[in-house]
Amino acid sequence: MDYAIVRAAIDGGTAAAVIPPLALAAMREIASGNREMSAIRHPLGFLCFPVRRDGEHGVCVHLWTADVKQSLTTSAIHAHSWDLTSYVLYGSLRNVRNRISEDRGSPTHRIFEVRSLNETDELSATDRLVSCQPDSDIGYCAGSTYLLPAGEFHATVAPDGEDVATVALSQSHTEGADLALGPADMPSHTVTRERCDPAESARIAGLIAERLAAAG
Secondary structure, three states: OOHHHHHHHHHHOOHHHHHHHHHHHHHHHHHOOOOOOOOEEOOOOOEEEEEEEEOOEEEEEEEEOOOOOOOOOOOOOEEOOEEEEEEEEEOEEEEEEEEEEEOOOOOOEEEEEEEEEOOEEEEEEEEEEEEEEEEEEEEEEOOOEEEEOOOOOEEEEOOOOOOEEEEEEEEEOOOOOEEEEEOOOOOOEEEEOEEOOHHHHHHHHHHHHHHHHHHO
């Protein structure tokens, strides 16, 4: 699944015809064992297949499903250091954008810098104390595409009991760190992400493939 092909399909208005078959082929390859790839249990509550990484560009398949829960030490509100473009393969989700303001008088959160290496996330407490207010709440269904620019604080919410899969494109920037909002009194700490074993990863990829094949 090539970044340039997926990007061109989104920009050219052919995403619905191009992206699901590409995702289906990638998931079938993993499910069959022809490509070994472990799904990663993300603290935000979804499974991630890092399908391709090429310099500043990345392509992942994300799955929200009932047996994967959030395991956050911070809140779900975060901001990427990279631009995210996401195409919804099936299911629906919401993106809640948030307005952040510096507030040392009565802050609701502290900003943490998140540095990731393999399965380890180092969350460093900064001196930035802020208040956070929801700004917009937008829903997206299958066939929709949404963009979250670097630095925009948001929380992605999938409905309880509903499986949701997306193809996520990332375009990295050389400056900046990923950010998360946590309690104002929380210290710096480290979080380890869980990697699924090959059999479980193949099973999950197979479930995504079955859903895409049925929809096609």
